[in-house]
Amino acid sequence: RVVWANQAAAEMLGATTPDAIVNASPGSVAAAYAMTGEDGRPISPDDLPSRRLLRGEDAPPLVIRAVERATGRARWTRTTARPLDMGSREPLAVNIIEDITAAKRAALRREALEAVGRLLDRADPTSPDTLAAICAVVSPVKADWCAIDLVDGDGELERVAIMHPDPELRRLGWELTRRYPAPPDAVADVLAGEPQLLAHIPVDADQTIARDDEHLELLRRLVLRSALRAPLSGGGRVHGILTLAHAESGRVFDEDDLAFAVDMGRRIGLAVAFARR
Numbered sequence: 321r322v323v324w325a326n327q328a329a330a331e332m333l334g335a336t337t338p339d340a341i342v343n344a345s346p347g348s349v350a351a352a353y354a355m356t357g358e359d360g361r362p363i364s365p366d367d368l369p370s371r372r373l374l375r376g377e378d379a380p381p382l383v384i385r386a387v388e389r390a391t392g393r394a395r396w397t398r399t400t401a402r403p404l405d406m407g408s409r410e411p412l413a414v415n416i417i418e419d420i421t422a423a424k425r426a427a428l429r430r431e432a433l434e435a436v437g438r439l440l441d442r443a444d445p446t447s448p449d450t451l452a453a454i455c456a457v458v459s460p461v462k463a464d465w466c467a468i469d470l471v472d473g474d475g476e477l478e479r480v481a482i483m484h485p486d487p488e489l490r491r492l493g494w495e496l497t498r499r500y501p502a503p504p505d506a507v508a509d510v511l512a513g514e515p516q517l518l519a520h521i522p523v524d525a526d527q528t529i530a531r532d533d534e535h536l537e538l539l540r541r542l543v544l545r546s547a548l549r550a551p552l553s554g555g556g557r558v559h560g561i562l563t564l565a566h567a568e569s570g571r572v573f574d575e576d577d578l579a580f581a582v583d584m585g586r587r588i589g590l591a592v593a594f595a596r597r
Contacts, residue, residue: 321343321346321503322344322346322349322536323342323412324338325338325342326338327342327537329341329415329417331419331586332395332397332419333349334349334388335349341454347365347528350365350368350403351365352388352389352390353388353389353413353528354384354385354386354387354569354570355385355386355387355391356358356384356385356387357382357383357385358383358385360378360460362381363384367382367513368382368399368401368415369381369382369399369400369401369413369415370399370413370414370415371413373401373402373403373413374411376411380399381398382398382399382400383396383397383398383399383420383424384396384397384398384399385424387569387570389570391435391572392520392545392546392566392570392572393570393572394421394571395419395421395453396419396420396421396423396424397417397418397419397420397421398417398418398420399415399416399417399418400415400416400532401415401416401432401569402412402414402416404532409551414541416586419574425576428461428462428570429461429580430460431461432457432458432461432462432533432580432584433584435457436454436457436587436588437460437587438453438586439453439457440454440542443487444453444595445588445591445592445595446457446592446595446596447468448480448481450467450481451470451481451588452480452481452482452483452521453593454466454481454588455467455481455482455483456469456483457586458483458562458564459483459484459485459564459589460485460502462564462565462577462580462581463564463565463573464484464485464565464566464567464568464569464571465482465483465484465493465542465544465563465564465567466481466482466483466484466562466563466564467479467481467482467493467497467562467563467565467567468480468481468484468552468562468563468588469486469560469561469563470552470559470560470562471511471558471560471590475509477501477502477504477507477561479497479559482494482497489541489542492538492541492542493540494541496535496538496539496542498534499535500531500538507549507561510549510550510551510558510561511551511561512556512558513553513558514551514558514568514583515548515549515550515551515578515581515582516547516549517573517577518547518548518573519545519546519572519573519574520545520546520548520572521545521547525544526539526544527541539576542565542567543567543568544565544566544567545566545567545570545571546561546565546566546567546571546572546573547563547564547565547566547573548564548573548578548581548586549561549562549563549564549581550562550576550578550582550583550584551582551589552585552586552588552589553585553586553589553590554586554588554589554590554591554592554594555589555590555593555594555597557593558589559587559589559592559596560589560592561585561587562581562584562588564581566579
């Protein structure tokens with residue numbers, strides 16, 4: 321249980337006053353967030369440094385990505401804990417929570433762009449294997465799903481890469497692409513060079529776009545919450561589309577994510593333009 325909090329901690333934890341944190345039932349504040357570590361591994365309240373400390377265990381600093389379940393907003397924090405000696409009173413631990421969201425997002429963005437740059441330098445940027453490797457770099461950083469489409473020699477859009485950490489869902493993604501490709505009007509603006517951001521996908525969106533009952537069932541299995549598309553621009557043309565989507569993580573995209581996707585799309589597009597020329 322929390323016995324004291326300052327105003328900064330209350331605001332960081334989604335409350336208006338410290339009393340709201342102190343009076344909350346044990347574990348309810350943490351339950352409002354889906355927490356993962358830097359490696360994507362889920363983190364439970366028992367993994368927090370303060371709880372480890374009170375159990376008599378080593379409690380190294382912990383970097384956490386906390387996604388607010390109600391809004392999908394993600395924040396990176398670095399949490400440390402120190403024992404507080406109060407004599408004969410119950411053992412206490414002081415939590416120090418540092419908001420490192422801006423720095424962490426910038427670092428992850430830079431690392432992803434550099435890694436993709438290295439891939440594009442040494443491999444064919446039009447190869448499905450190369451584009452799948454790019455998705456494998458991008459998706460753990462920025463999205464649950466990553467897909468890349470290229471415009472072929474006939475001007476048709478062809479999906480060449482899909483990435484999701486779950487192989488079964490990845491197979492489902494390919495099945496959806498094969499059986500229910502995106503209609504041309506859905507991506508016309510992106511192919512004209514305009515990125516798209518759908519921060520919050522309506523819960524009934526799958527019913528609106530489903531073409532039949534089987535399509536609806538497949539869409540519901542994806543549980544998409546947020547999505548964006550960025551053009552692969554280079555040499556005065558759009559050579560394809562980079563699509564990112566959030567689903568089971570509960571996260572939502574914002575304008576900063578869109579800027580990242582546009583930057584990534586431009587790098588891929590320039591490499592594709594050079595290779596084709």
